[in-house]
Amino acid sequence: MKLGSVRFVFRISLIVLFSTAALMSQDTAHLSIDASKPGAKIDRNLFGQFAENLGHGLYEGIWVGPDSPIPNTRGIRDDVVAALRPLKVPNVRWPGGCFADEYHWRKGIGPAAQRPATLNNSWGGVVDTNSFGTDEFMDFIHQIGSEAYVSANVGSGTPQEAAEWLEYMTAAQPTALAKERAANGHPDAYRVGFLGIGNESWDCGGNMSPDYYLSQLKIYSRFVENDNPSQQGPNHMLKIAVGPGVPETEWTETIMKAWQHHSWSWDFDGLSVHWYTVANGWDTKTASLGFGIEDYAKVLKSTLFMDEFLRKQETVMDRYDPQKKIALVVDEWGAWHAALPGTNPSFLVQQNSLRDAILASLNLNIFARHAGRVRMANIAQMINVLQSMILTDKEKMVLTPTYYVFKMYVPFQDATFIPVDFDPGTLHRDGITLPHVDAIAAKEASGKLWVEITNLDPDKPVEIDAEIAGMMVKTVKAETLTASAVDSVNSFAAPHNVVPKPVSASVKSGRLALTVEPKSVTVISLEP
Ligand code: AHR
Numbered sequence: 001m002k003l004g005s006v007r008f009v010f011r012i013s014l015i016v017l018f019s020t021a022a023l024m025s026q027d028t029a030h031l032s033i034d035a036s037k038p039g040a041k042i043d044r045n046l047f048g049q050f051a052e053n054l055g056h057g058l059y060e061g062i063w064v065g066p067d068s069p070i071p072n073t074r075g076i077r078d079d080v081v082a083a084l085r086p087l088k089v090p091n092v093r094w095p096g097g098c099f100a101d102e103y104h105w106r107k108g109i110g111p112a113a114q115r116p117a118t119l120n121n122s123w124g125g126v127v128d129t130n131s132f133g134t135d136e137f138m139d140f141i142h143q144i145g146s147e148a149y150v151s152a153n154v155g156s157g158t159p160q161e162a163a164e165w166l167e168y169m170t171a172a173q174p175t176a177l178a179k180e181r182a183a184n185g186h187p188d189a190y191r192v193g194f195l196g197i198g199n200e201s202w203d204c205g206g207n208m209s210p211d212y213y214l215s216q217l218k219i220y221s222r223f224v225e226n227d228n229p230s231q232q233g234p235n236h237m238l239k240i241a242v243g244p245g246v247p248e249t250e251w252t253e254t255i256m257k258a259w260q261h262h263s264w265s266w267d268f269d270g271l272s273v274h275w276y277t278v279a280n281g282w283d284t285k286t287a288s289l290g291f292g293i294e295d296y297a298k299v300l301k302s303t304l305f306m307d308e309f310l311r312k313q314e315t316v317m318d319r320y321d322p323q324k325k326i327a328l329v330v331d332e333w334g335a336w337h338a339a340l341p342g343t344n345p346s347f348l349v350q351q352n353s354l355r356d357a358i359l360a361s362l363n364l365n366i367f368a369r370h371a372g373r374v375r376m377a378n379i380a381q382m383i384n385v386l387q388s389m390i391l392t393d394k395e396k397m398v399l400t401p402t403y404y405v406f407k408m409y410v411p412f413q414d415a416t417f418i419p420v421d422f423d424p425g426t427l428h429r430d431g432i433t434l435p436h437v438d439a440i441a442a443k444e445a446s447g448k449l450w451v452e453i454t455n456l457d458p459d460k461p462v463e464i465d466a467e468i469a470g471m472m473v474k475t476v477k478a479e480t481l482t483a484s485a486v487d488s489v490n491s492f493a494a495p496h497n498v499v500p501k502p503v504s505a506s507v508k509s510g511r512l513a514l515t516v517e518p519k520s521v522t523v524i525s526l527e528p
Contacts, residue, residue, distance in 0.1 A: 027436075027463065028463040029425065029436070029453075029463070030423070030465050030466070030467075031420055031421065031451075031464065032420070032422070032467045033418060033419075033420050033421075033441050033449070033466055033467065033468050034418070034419070034470045035441075035449050035469065035471040036471070037418060037470065038418060038443065039417035040371040040372040040416075040417050041371060041414060041415075041416055042368045042412050042413070042415050042417050043327075043376060044090040044414045045090045045375060045377070046364070046367045046371070046376060047087070047406060047412075048091040048092065048331070048376060048378040049089050049091075049093070049378055049379055050093040050097070050332060050380045050382060051093065051140075051381060051382045051383065052094070052095065052380075052385065053095045053123070054096070054099060054123045054381070055349060056383070056384040056385070056392070057381055057383050058132045059132065061077075061080065061384040061392050062076055062080055062132070062140055062383060063077075063131065064076075064077055070394070074136075074139055075131070075132075075136060076136070076139060076143055080383065080390060081143045081144055083397065083399055085144055086410070087389070087403070087410065088410050088413060089144055090147060091148070091149045091194060091376070092144075092146050092149060092378075092382065093149040093151060093196065093378045094149070094150060094151070095150075095151065097151070097199055098123075098199065098200065098205070099120065099122045099123060100152070100153055100196070100198075101122075101154060101155030101157075101198065101199055101201075101204065101205045101206060102120075102155070102156055103153050103157075104153065104161065105161070105165045105168070107130045107133070108132070109134055109135060112129075112131045115129065115130040115131060115133070116130060123346045123348075124346030124347065125346075134168065134169060135181075135185065135186055147193035147194070148169075148192045148193055149196065149378070150165075150192050150194070152165070152196060152197055152198065152220060154197060154198030154206065155198065159219050159220050159224065160223075162223075163223050163225065164177060166192065166224050166225060166226055166227070167225075168180065168181050169189070169190045169192055170190060170191075170192055170237075171189060171227040171228075172189040172227065173227070189227070189229070190228070191228055191230065192226055192231070192237050193237060194237065194238050194239075194240055194270075195226070195238070196272065197220045197241055197242065197268065198213070198217075198241075198242045201216070202251060203245070210251045210254035211254060213242060214255060214258055217266070217268065218265075219266075221239050224239075238269035238327075239267070239269050240270040240271070240272050240329050240331070240376075241255055241272065243273045243313065243328075243329075244313070245274040247305075247312050249312055255271060256271070256317055256321060256326070259321070268326070269325075269327060270329040271317070271326055271328055272329045272331045273309070273329070273330055273331075274330070274332040274333070275305075275330065275332075276334060277303040277306075277334065277335045277359060278302070278336045279295070279298045279301075280298070286299055286337050286338065287338055288351040288352065288356075289353070289487060289489065291355075292486075292487075293429055294430040294432075295355075296458060296487075296519075297429035298432060299355055300355070300358060300359060300434055301432050301434055303335070303362055304362060307366045307369075307370075313328055314373050318373075324372055324373050327373065327374070327376055328373045328374045329374075329375070330378070333363060333377060333380065334356075334359075334360070334380045334386055334387035335355075335359055335386070335387045336348075336380075336387075337350040337351075347385070348381075348385045348386050349385070351491075352387060352388060352391070352402050353486065353488060353489045353498075354401050354481075354485070354488045354489075354498050355486050356400070356402050357404065357405045357481055358454060358519060358521060359387075360387070360406070361438070361521040362454060364412075365440045365452065365454070368440045371417050379402070379406075387402055388402070389403040390403060391492075393492060396492045398490050398492050398495045399490060400489075400490060401489070401490065401498040404499060404500050409452070411442075411444060412440075412442050412450060412452070415442035415443055415444050416442060418442055420440060420441045420451070422439055424437055424438060425437060436457055436462070437455055439452060439454070440452050447471070447527075448527050448528070449473075449526040449527075449528075450523065450524070451466065451523070451524045451526065452521070452522065452523050452524075453516050454520070454522075455520050455522075458486050458519045460518055461515050461518055462515070463514075463515055464512065464513065464515070464516055465512075466511065466512040466513075467510060467511055468507065468510050468511070468512055469510065472510075473507040473526045475525075476505045476525070476526050478502065478503045478514055478522055478523065478524040479500045479501060479522070480500060480502075480503045480516065480517055480522040481520060481521045481522075482498075482519055483497055483519075
């Protein structure tokens with residue numbers, strides 16, 4: 001693979017930069033962070049996940065059934081639950097995706113033996129036993145300590161079906177549906193934190209026009225209620241309307257314009273957008289394994305478009321909602337690579353490399369910078385599908401590089417964004433120009449400051465010189481995620497190729513100093 005030349009210019013002079021080859025390996029990024037200048041809250045829901053009934057995402061990934069030799073609790077894999085708990089997953093979106101608009105919830109409740117077998121027409125036409133239904137999903141949510149984000153079927157369902165589903169899940173009073181839930185073993189009303197009103201209604205969700213969808217949104221948001229007494233008033237369930245999956249803003253314009261003067265009878269709290277990194281186009285997707293620097297650069301370049309994508313939608317939302325009442329919800333994002341050879345192409349199976357970890361950090365940083373409006377996001381997907389956290393094969397399980405990024409970012413959940421002033425520099429690879437570094441910072445309620453630095457350079461480390469104002473730092477700790485190659489992965493045979501490791505960092509006279517390795521994600525904690 002041909003490497004392009006590196007031209008890395010931070011705030012150092014060109015004469016110094018080009019004087020010797022040795023100095024190139026000593027490139028320095030200067031950052032300036034003022035911990036006394038708080039920005040928006042980085043909502044923990046930005047770290048949400050997505051578990052669609054697709055391929056082995058639910059079946060085998062989460063659900064093995066109570067009779068499985070794989071250790072489980074009420075049919076849910078113990079190893080997967082143990083791995084997910086430390087991520088503090090704030091919410092899980094289920095049952096789809098495209099599948100949501102063909103799902104009829106009644107087929108997935110009651111005694112397992114009596115549930116009908118159906119076809120999963122969205123994803124390969126495979127037989128669905130329906131043994132993972134509403135009660136199993138809620139059990140999973142409870143086991144991992146998360147919140148339910150349920151997508152209602154607008155495409156092939158009815159408002160009444162959706163309203164009854166919500167009543168089944170959330171009614172505390174002794175209605176027939178609440179009694180049915182109790183008879184199924186769950187007397188207490190469930191919490192449903194978020195309700196998606198349809199999914200991609202402009203395509204797999206029913207190919208609707210913006211106006212047609214708007215009419216559906218008004219009906220569903222009026223009649224689909226959460227009855228849980230603990231979710232009334234300020235703790236109410238957030239209703240999320242379908243937004244676009246393209247940068248163009250016609251759909252957003254239609255929905256937001258109508259919302260601006262909406263009557264009491266309909267409303268929503270978030271607008272969902274979907275934006276995947278499909279670097280080579282849908283017909284010639286990038287490989288998730290065995291790629292080189294050119295593909296690395298291409299994918300990262302493509303993923304950075306997320307910033308512009310969000311800006312375009314925000315501009316329209318700001319026009320109709322300057323107070324930012326409606327959240328922008330990126331409830332499908334991540335790398336969509338080619339399906340691994342030998343797998344069912346409808347199951348969207350891909351490996352997950354160091355490149356995906358860097359891609360995840362770049363997107364999480366973009367979300368953090370847009371935190372005033374972007375208050376929820378769901379990576380696609382959680383297990384065995386697209387850019388997942390976890391891969392399983394029968395009793396085996398492996399944690400992906402993306403998993404470790406989400407783990408390293410846990411302290412950013414609900415922390416306050418702190419602006420970082422820096423010049424990202426430029427990196428040239430195979431005709432592609434990328435920023436050399438990326439960085440965000442956030443402050444915890446305890447006063448601890450967290451800084452994340454991504455070094456996109458596949459070859460060279462970067463010296464970090466960060467001025468920290470607004471706090472006296474006593475203790476500093478750092479950990480880095482990197483590996484020998486951009487396409488390094490964790491496999492069942494070698495599960496620890498890409499895992500975080502501690503690195504040294506110091507603070508002297510208010511300046512943080514450390515070296516970030518090539519192609520790495522580094523999180524630093526600074527304690528007062
Ligand atoms: O995540 C896979 C699919 O991508 C989802 O089902 C759909 O909403 C999107 O097109």
